[in-house]
Amino acid sequence: MRWGVPRERRAGERRVALVPETVAALSAGGHEVWVERGAGDGAGHADEAYARQGARLVEREEALGCEAVLKVRAPLPGEETEALVPGAVLVAMLQPLVDPAPAQALARRGVASFSLDLVPRTTRAQAMDVLSAMSTVAGYRAAVDAALLARRFFPMLMTAAGTVAPARVLVLGAGVAGLQAIATCRRLGAVVQAFDARPAVREQVESLGASFLGMPPLETSAEGEGGYARALAADEEAREREFLAEAVSRADVVITTALVPGARAPLLIDEGMVAAMRPGSVIVDLAAEAGGNCALTVPGETVVRSGVTVHGPLDVASAMPAPASQLYARAATAFARHLLAAGVPAPVPDPAPAPPEDPIVAATLLTWGGAVVHDGVRRRLESAEQRGG
Numbered sequence: 001m002r003w004g005v006p007r008e009r010r011a012g013e014r015r016v017a018l019v020p021e022t023v024a025a026l027s028a029g030g031h032e033v034w035v036e037r038g039a040g041d042g043a044g045h046a047d048e049a050y051a052r053q054g055a056r057l058v059e060r061e062e063a064l065g066c067e068a069v070l071k072v073r074a075p076l077p078g079e080e081t082e083a084l085v086p087g088a089v090l091v092a093m094l095q096p097l098v099d100p101a102p103a104q105a106l107a108r109r110g111v112a113s114f115s116l117d118l119v120p121r122t123t124r125a126q127a128m129d130v131l132s133a134m135s136t137v138a139g140y141r142a143a144v145d146a147a148l149l150a151r152r153f154f155p156m157l158m159t160a161a162g163t164v165a166p167a168r169v170l171v172l173g174a175g176v177a178g179l180q181a182i183a184t185c186r187r188l189g190a191v192v193q194a195f196d197a198r199p200a201v202r203e204q205v206e207s208l209g210a211s212f213l214g215m216p217p218l219e220t221s222a223e224g225e226g227g228y229a230r231a232l233a234a235d236e237e238a239r240e241r242e243f244l245a246e247a248v249s250r251a252d253v254v255i256t257t258a259l260v261p262g263a264r265a266p267l268l269i270d271e272g273m274v275a276a277m278r279p280g281s282v283i284v285d286l287a288a289e290a291g292g293n294c295a296l297t298v299p300g301e302t303v304v305r306s307g308v309t310v311h312g313p314l315d316v317a318s319a320m321p322a323p324a325s326q327l328y329a330r331a332a333t334a335f336a337r338h339l340l341a342a343g344v345p346a347p348v349p350d351p352a353p354a355p356p357e358d359p360i361v362a363a364t365l366l367t368w369g370g371a372v373v374h375d376g377v378r379r380r381l382e383s384a385e386q387r388g389g
């Protein structure tokens, strides 16, 4: 079977779905790996490096025309989607719960697609968890961006000219990205405080050398399904902001990472809280893509309000294409091998047999036999149709 790896064409995307070190793992068992020429350029991988690992370098149509295709992003509508062969298997971060349109196009094209952002957060699927991999990159990058934007020392410095106090960093949201931001700020020597709606993360925060800001418990636990937080009611969010106001005003740097799956990001910092920060302070809002944890965040931009720099980066993992591609490729390859071991055929014959019942396959399966089969995505498409007509 041939696995195609096309170059990503979405504007600003520099990652690649397979790096040379993972070619051997994907081709094990007699499969061929066809990589589009230039696919690895953005992540620093030359064509020759893929060829040395046994990949064949091909043109775009050939990579997209393989029986199985490995990508980072959803194929672009039109030409790229149409280049996929009916019955082909596609593995990518399709993000159908953010934008279900590509799922519809893939179903119409007869492609069997699997969305890596739907991999369950279970121990068994840990090696395939691209969300954690990308959040790790984003958390690290947020800390480094914050250090640059703050234009001050993170560690305490004792010099002949006197002592400089360490930076005070506050991290809001201590999931995968938040914990990595805490760890990175600690490595840089900052004094770090952290907060999360789920008090269960206290131990992880403290094990990284940060202190945990414990809010008096809400009437109903903030713990939602699957280890995620639930969306808080407006009055609960207001209580959080009131609780956080003093810590935010004292911080030199605030890194926000709070997200709730399928909902707008919680609003943790309002305009008044920004105005109460010292001029020169910095907010890095990793939730910018989901509406932002700060009321003044402008997604994709860095703005200065009341002397405070508010940075709202988008596509953060793509800003570190080399490690992001390496981690993505390892997770995607582990998933591809899992699909094959579970018995997913490529190409999927027409008419398609029922997909295997494996829990990881079932959770990630988006389109099959010409239809969108993921329940949550189907519901979103149906309600969008009802609103439209």
Ligand code: NAD
Pocket (backbone or CB within 6 Å): 120, 121, 122, 123, 125, 126, 129, 131, 132, 135, 172, 173, 174, 175, 176, 177, 178, 195, 196, 197, 198, 201, 226, 227, 228, 229, 230, 232, 240, 257, 258, 259, 260, 261, 266, 268
């Ligand atoms: P996420 O990106 O959805 O959210 C980031 C953080 O924001 C979470 O810690 C969440 O509690 C927090 N948050 C949400 N609303 C908030 C609010 N109003 N105020 C303050 N904080 C708020 O989460 P994630 O980083 O993808 O992971 C969440 C959890 O999933 C992890 O902490 C972990 O327990 C679990 N997880 C498990 C596995 C596994 O078992 N393989 C892998 C990854 C993650």
